[in-house]
Structures are given as structure tokens and as C-alpha cells.
Amino acid sequence: MSRRQAITAAAALLCIGIGVRGRKPDKSAPPPSIQVTVIEEPVPDSLTEEPQIEPTLAPAQLPLPAITEPIAAKKEQPAVPRIMSAALTRAKNQRVDLEDAFKRYAADCRSEGREPVDPLAFSDAIARFCRSRRIQLMIDGERVYLLGFQLTSTS
DSSP: OOHHHHHHHHHHHHHHHHTOTTOOOOSSOOOTTOOOOOOOOOOOHHHHSOOOOOOOSSOOOOOOOSOOHHHHHHHHSOOHHHHHHHHEEEEEEEEEEHHHHHHHHHHHHHHTTOOOOOHHHHHHHHHHHHHHTTOOEEEETTEEEEEEEEEOOOO
16 A cells, blocks of 8 residues: 555545544534635655665675584585495395494495594484384394394495
8 A cells, every 4th residue: 555545544534533524514604704724735756656675786695604614514424314225225034233334334434535424413314214214223222223124235
């Protein structure tokens, strides 16, 4: 709604509110000594036009993150799901110890010339990997096993 429309709407509501609309003039005329003059002032163009937003010359610069090293390090690290998909094969009545899976993951990373994630980050990633592929996990005391799989031989 433009400003002019808003002013018109407000004036209309005001007129309705005080009963000017449809009101009949009083039969008594104002005394002759009082003269009423209505002065209509023009509305400045700045009030009738939509405000214009000036374009900026340069795009806004976002602040750089305070710590950029972990982001760069994550991009360089191989994905746990990619390596473990290649390292695991289905095998009925078999299981893979999570520690053995991490050793295999670390060896594959190093063979690619990359540094593996730490064991805690690996356990989080492998848990997401197993959930997404509906791989059952078994916890036996302090040991965790991936059920129904075995590690493929290294090439």
C-alpha cells in the first residue's frame, strides 16, 4: 500500500468515525462574522512516491570464520562412508570389530596420502554410516561389532 493510499484510508476511517460521511449540514448557518477558508496544500512528491533504495556499488563482504583450519582439514579428509563401503562386504554369520574397521580405514587413508580422522570422529561417522545402511551394531562390553559383514582383503 502506498503512502498516499494509507493517508486516504486513514482520512476515510476518521470521517466515518466522527460521522461526517452522510451527515447533513446544520440548519443554522454560522454567524456572519466568522468566515471559514479552506486552504488545500499540495502533497510533496516525496510523500506520494514509493521510497527508492539506492543500489550499492560493491557487494557486502561477509566476515571470515574465526577458525578456518578445521574446515580445510575436513575437505582434505577422505569420507568414511566411501572407504568403508569399499572395505566391507556382506558375510552371513560374520562380524567386524570397530577397532579393526578403524585400522583398515586409517591404512586406506594413508595409502591415498591423506591423514585419517581421529577415532572418536570415526566412531561418529561409522555410526551414521551404519544407520543409513541399516547395518546392525552389537555392543559387547567395551567392544563394538558390525554384524553380517567382513573386511575385504587389501589390494
